[in-house]
Amino acid sequence: xxxxxxxxxxxxxxxxxxxxxxxxxxxxxxxxxxxxxxxxxxxxxxxxxxxxxxxxxxxxxxxxxxxxxxxxxxxxxxxxxxxxxxxxxxxxxxxxxxxxxxxxxxxxxxxxxxxxxxxxxxxxxxxxxxxxxxxxxxxxxxxxxxxxxxxxxxxxxxxxxxxxxxxxxxxxxxxxxxxxxxxxxxxxxxxxxxxxxxxxxxxxxxxxxxxxxxxxxxxxxxxxxxxxxxxxxxxxxxxxxxxxxxxxxxxxxxxxxxxxxxxxxxxxxxxxxxxxxxxxxxxxxxxxxxxxxxxxxxxxxxxxxxxxxxxxxxxxxxxxxxxxxxxxxxxxxxxxxxxxxxxxxxxxxxxxxxxxxxxxxxxxxxxxxxxxxxxxxxxxxxxxxxxxxxxxxxxxxxxxxxxxxxxxxxxxxxxxxxxxxxxxxxxxxxxxxxxxxxxxxxxxxxxxxxxxxxxxxxxxxxxxxxxxxxxxxxxxxxxxxxxxxxx
Amino acid sequence: xxxxxxxxxxxxxxxxxxxxxxxxxxxxxxxxxxxxxxxxxxxxxxxxxxxxxxxxxxxxxxxxxxxxxxxxxxxxxxxxxxxxxxxxxxxxxxxxxxxxxxxxxxxxxxxxxxxxxxxxxxxxxxxxxxxxxxxxxxxxxxxxxxxxxxxxxxxxxxxxxxxxxxxxxxxxxxxxxxxxxxxxxxxxxxxxxxxxxxxxxxxxxxxxxxxxxxxxxx
Numbered sequence: 001x002x003x004x005x006x007x008x009x010x011x012x013x014x015x016x017x018x019x020x021x022x023x024x025x026x027x028x029x030x031x032x033x034x035x036x037x038x039x040x041x042x043x044x045x046x047x048x049x050x051x052x053x054x055x056x057x058x059x060x061x062x063x064x065x066x067x068x069x070x071x072x073x074x075x076x077x078x079x080x081x082x083x084x085x086x087x088x089x090x091x092x093x094x095x096x097x098x099x100x101x102x103x104x105x106x107x108x109x110x111x112x113x114x115x116x117x118x119x120x121x122x123x124x125x126x127x128x129x130x131x132x133x134x135x136x137x138x139x140x141x142x143x144x145x146x147x148x149x150x151x152x153x154x155x156x157x158x159x160x161x162x163x164x165x166x167x168x169x170x171x172x173x174x175x176x177x178x179x180x181x182x183x184x185x186x187x188x189x190x191x192x193x194x195x196x197x198x199x200x201x202x203x204x205x206x207x208x209x210x211x212x213x214x215x216x217x218x219x220x221x222x223x224x225x226x227x228x229x230x231x232x233x234x235x236x237x238x239x240x241x242x243x244x245x246x247x248x249x250x251x252x253x254x255x256x257x258x259x260x261x262x263x264x265x266x267x268x269x270x271x272x273x274x275x276x277x278x279x280x281x282x283x284x285x286x287x288x289x290x291x292x293x294x295x296x297x298x299x300x301x302x303x304x305x306x307x308x309x310x311x312x313x314x315x316x317x318x319x320x321x322x323x324x325x326x327x328x329x330x331x332x333x334x335x336x337x338x339x340x341x342x343x344x345x346x347x348x349x350x351x352x353x354x355x356x357x358x359x360x361x362x363x364x365x366x367x368x369x370x371x372x373x374x375x376x377x378x379x380x381x382x383x384x385x386x387x388x389x390x391x392x393x394x395x396x397x398x399x400x401x402x403x404x405x406x407x408x409x410x411x412x413x414x415x416x417x418x419x420x421x422x423x424x425x426x427x428x429x430x431x432x433x434x435x436x437x438x439x440x441x442x443x444x445x446x447x448x449x450x451x452x453x454x455x456x457x458x459x460x461x462x463x464x465x466x467x468x469x470x471x472x473x474x475x476x477x478x479x480x481x482x483x484x485x486x487x
Numbered sequence: 488x489x490x491x492x493x494x495x496x497x498x499x500x501x502x503x504x505x506x507x508x509x510x511x512x513x514x515x516x517x518x519x520x521x522x523x524x525x526x527x528x529x530x531x532x533x534x535x536x537x538x539x540x541x542x543x544x545x546x547x548x549x550x551x552x553x554x555x556x557x558x559x560x561x562x563x564x565x566x567x568x569x570x571x572x573x574x575x576x577x578x579x580x581x582x583x584x585x586x587x588x589x590x591x592x593x594x595x596x597x598x599x600x601x602x603x604x605x606x607x608x609x610x611x612x613x614x615x616x617x618x619x620x621x622x623x624x625x626x627x628x629x630x631x632x633x634x635x636x637x638x639x640x641x642x643x644x645x646x647x648x649x650x651x652x653x654x655x656x657x658x659x660x661x662x663x664x665x666x667x668x669x670x671x672x673x674x675x676x677x678x679x680x681x682x683x684x685x686x687x688x689x690x691x692x693x694x695x696x697x698x699x700x701x702x703x704x705x
Contacts, residue, residue, distance in 0.1 A: 161678065
């Protein structure tokens with residue numbers, strides 16, 4: 001049963017993508033969109049139950065364990081939220097001419113092809129398949145980033161495809177080196193399967209694995225948006241259509257993190273945990289530090305959220321770098337929390353931008369007066385992103401911090417704390433200015449559309465719930481996932 | 488073929504690969520860089536053939552054939568087609584002088600060999616000097632992309648980088664699994680097509696080379 005699900009899961013969005021090519025009707029397209037995403041969620045929950053009862057399953061090049069399940073659940077929940085959001089967003093975008101009604105089928109088909117490639121990256125056991133699917137996400141999403149077809153969109157799309165393609169070719173080199181080390185030990189043809197390499201990992205040649213891990217870190221780190229390879233991220237995330245921004249920021253960079261974690265476990269077994277943790281720590285700190293000034297000085301709302309992703313990916317990697325059960329658990333929880341919160345933030349920002357017709361935060365004023373519900377969600381997302389209790393990100397940042405204290409990384413903790421406090425102040429300043437005050441005359445006063453609000457409600461509910469308490473089932477899943485990483 | 492002669496041939500091919508890389512770095516006109524990268528892909532295909540004969544691995548013959556067809560013929564042809572469509576014949580202005588680029592390139596090559604020499608048992612896992620040559624090609628491809636701003640030069644740099652990876656992958660004991668190599672090549676083709684479409688689209692919609700799009704900052 002569970003084995004069947006492994007190949008059915010990537011097939012669902014693929015079939016949906018093909019079905020979407022056959023029709024041009026917006027209502028039918030939206031129905032297939034929401035329907036296929038809902039099926040994906042249902043099947044994933046089924047798979048989660050099977051894995052909880054019977055442990056990891058594998059089928060050919062696919063495999064699911066608790067670690068992959070954390071990312072898969074995030075992926076399908078956000079895909080569903082994005083599908084619901086798209087219904088209302090698209091109606092508005094077509095009305096104002098941002099999206100052309102006749103090219104909708106290719107847009108929807110590309111989104112689902114993008115989702116399918118991401119599902120494969122999460123389920124891939126074979127490291128080669130992982131790389132191929134990761135490059136697949138770049139190709140499909142690059143077209144989506146430039147979808148609006150204007151000058152800035154095309155510039156962002158070009159930067160995105162060039163930087164990430166060259167980035168992950170480093171990832172392929174790293175994969176080849178790890179494979180070479182494994183083939184050397186196993187003799188004969190060797191294998192690229194992660195689970196098989198993990199079995200022989202302690203005997204791998206540490207020298208080759210070390211160089212391989214650095215290549216992988218630069219490669220998939222580019223895709224994850226780690227500084228200093230993050231240059232494409234603020235452009236792509238800000239120029240893409242809003243639902244795509246949410247997928248890029250909420251899910252795609254997390255898929256790249258999963259790839260890094262897979263190689264981290266191999267490197268930790270082959271060269272001892274200290275080496276991998278040191279590399280992760282350095283990249284995490286650079287990301288958090290580099291993102292800060294750009295967040296403070298930012299005027300473009302979606303670019304602000306893009307730089308915020310750089311900071312939060314940095315925090316996840318810091319958690320992994322601090323290591324130990326607490327740091328890793330915190331990092332994985334942060335992956336989930338940031339994914340949910342960032343998608344919510346992009347949704348709220350997207351509706352605000354559509355209402356004011358501008359992405360400049362100085363033009364967006366008095367949102368509470370014209371769209372009270374949307375403004376509330378924007379404030380909630382901003383408060384959570386800033387790390388205010390009782391929201392979920394506060395909890396995971398605290399856990400990452402505790403992981404650091406447990407391993408006495410005092411300098412890293414000091415830098416981390418200073419940056420988080422500065423960003424806290426900067427973000428609340430930006431959000432407060434947008435939400436309160438007198439609305440600009442240019443602001444549209446139309447009633448708020450239901451479907452974006454429903455999508456935001458779904459995400460906000462998860463965000464608040466995870467802040468107040470971590471349900472036993474989620475806690476159990478995260479604990480087992482942590483064991484996969486730490487051993 | 489004896490193991491020693493395979494090592495020698497792979498090393499010689501590695502030297503030729505580095506030579507084509509220097510041609511790409513020094514090329515003033517874009518079509519010369521495209522011919523150089525096509526020659527480089529041809530050398531990779533020959534390396535695949537040599538390693539296939541030496542190891543008796545049939546998969547490597549397939550990979551060599553696909554490399555020859557796709558990377559040495561089809562992709563350069565697509566690039567030249569785009570060049571003709573865009574009618575670019577002008578000299579490309581590098582960000583830094585070619586002499587400085589070549590000095591940097593020498594440093595990258597020396598460093599790659601130095602790093603590989605520090606690995607003791609690498610000769611068991613990867614044939615000959617394929618690892619340092621692969622690292623050097625990958626990094627030099629990035630150097631091309633960093634120092635040349637035009638879209639086509641960046642694509643050439645990307646293909647050169649990927650050639651480096653393929654060279655190393657072929658020299659791993661038995662080569663990579665065939666299905667993975669095919670998947671990787673498919674990805675490369677798709678990415679190249681999407682890039683070519685983007686280049687032409689920027690031409691037609693905003694009448695500019697992608698390199699002159701630099702509004703997104705900060």
